[in-house]
Amino acid sequence: MSTVLQLSNVVKSYGDAVALDGIDLFLPDDSYVSLLGPSGAGKTTLLRVIAGFETPERGAIRFAGRDIGGVAPYEREIGFVFQNFALFPHLTVEKNIAFGLENRKNNPVTDPQIVRRKARDMIALVGLTGLEERAVTQISGGQKQRVALARTLVTDPKMVLLDEPLGALDANLRMRMRSELRSIRERCGVTFLHVTGSETEALAMGDTVLVLDGRKIAQQGDSDTVYNHPVSPAVARFLNCYNIFSGVIEGLVFKTAAGVFPVGATVQPCAQKAYAIRYDRIAIRPAGTPAGEGEIAFEGAFLASEYTGSAITSFFTLDDGKVFEVETHLSHAAPESYEPHGRYSLIWKKDDAIVYA
Template sequence: MNSQPAAATDDALALEISGISKSFGRFPALNNVSLQARDKEFLALLGPSGSGKTTLLRILAGLEAPDAGEVRFGGENFLALPVRKRGVGMVFQHYALFRHMTVAQNIAFGLTVRPRSERPSKAQIAERVRELLSLVQLEGLDKRFPTQLSGGQRQRVALARALAIEPKMLLLDEPFGALDAQVRRELRRWLRDLHERTGVTTVFVTHDQEEALDLADRVAILKDGELCQLGKPNEVYEKPANPFVFDFLGAAVRMSGRVEKDRLLVADWETKAPAGAPQGDVQVFFRPDEVAFAPPNGAGLAAEVRSVVTRGPDVRIDCMIEGQLVELQAHGPTMPPGVAAGLSLRIQPIRPQVYAA
């Protein structure tokens, strides 16, 4: 796996993570992870449970110390700074709001606990709270308590509290994990708009692929404590670095094949091999909704349709291909021609990706 830093660009780098490793007993949570975030960038750390993404976030927040490696922010040695001096705002999955405090008191908390010499006046704190209530669209709710709010409203309060201290970096640890799907979708777009308005460099942890691809400027994909790939959402989806990334980012069909010179052979189907494909035995991946259907005497993989199920605007097509039951998808509302249960046909993967076996 590749855990080398992404190449620098003309944009100013804010966050530089170099060779970070962290173990808990014999369990290696992070192994030599290096990546960068640009100033004002929205970076998603994406991976399954146990991939190390939350451990990395906790190191940035000062809640964990790495065993090895360096973190710099704005060119400064970040790990050498006391947590209070790092200028980090953090939002957790379960809000972590103070139940005995009102919305306004929760938002103001980070300012009111500052040392007297650094603490704004009461009037300044009140004004900051008003600004943030407007920013997160919770005007008029300042006197309510967290138990009087919906889940989405509580998460907005948590974000406002994190922003109250005017952080240099915002850390979000699966902030929508406790919310239902519809609220998550609504808050996703709102959070992206909020990021555009505030311009705070943001690191966002999630295991939700759709969330990461929709929200982030770039996505860092982790597995077993190592960095698999770092790139723009479209880059990692269109050109996954390895089979894990392809499979993790969406529904996938996997088949065995072989590349000979510039030809790809899968069962009785032969086509031009993708550029840069390895020679010899390979694994061939394609998305189940990125296929074309052809008659039995046409080109493609021989398939027998077992069932066809309409699901709203989409169609699920279960096929047997080379002894493997494969679930394909077609986007409706009309059925692809020649597709029906019991029929034989050919399928042509439109954009197969090829990896060494």
């Protein structure tokens, strides 16, 4: 697969505050890319640098085979969909979408018939047929999102940047718009770079997932690789599905404040030492249940359970005070009931854990 965008050692600062510190990444053409990171990690700054709204102090940006470091935003052929949609409230759906064609700096379209045809073709593409003359103040949040996307796509960009495009929508609408966005992208055949702070959204939508940490790209890979093999404790923490213990490795064991764990098959080279076990790889058994061959067992006191629909997350307090989470999928078995403050054995296979050392 060819590369449409490549950044090499890109640095951006605001005064003494470094927002991006040596960003290296490449994006494949004709794909959906998710960019995941915590609030304040520099996700929006990275988008603005790619779009040309911000100028980095150092580094190279190549897009579609050319260096665009000194190219104006309107000449980059990169579309930008803002988090708040940025629609014109006094214009109809069709007029909002046509605005970019009629008012772009390079080659504006002046023929009203061509403008109308292109706008209506894009309205059909994003599923808004019948709403052409509706004011954007009279449509739903999901429909506004589609108008904002159509307004960008109608100008035929080679890539589209989306800054937390689902953040303003309710939970049900976010789920529906995930599949809508992927479907629209596939029909257009351009790369989407979708910024989000939601790990489930990033993993569900991205053919490629980028994780931003410490103002750098910490990991780039497909969803399965990022989810099952996070390269650092920070990435594992962003995914919000791993119990993480700090400690030290000595020989074939990892020593933590909660206990000593035998080291299994997965040891990930990393400057930060930690031990990680995913929530759904842990079994809850009666207190005193011993570990089987190749297993690890230790005890915790039950705090509470949280029902999430397809699973139940149970919270335990370990002897060192750490809260430990266990996820049980309801497709596996009927939910168990646990005694408040009762002690239970928490058991997992040592080879299911990741040791960072």
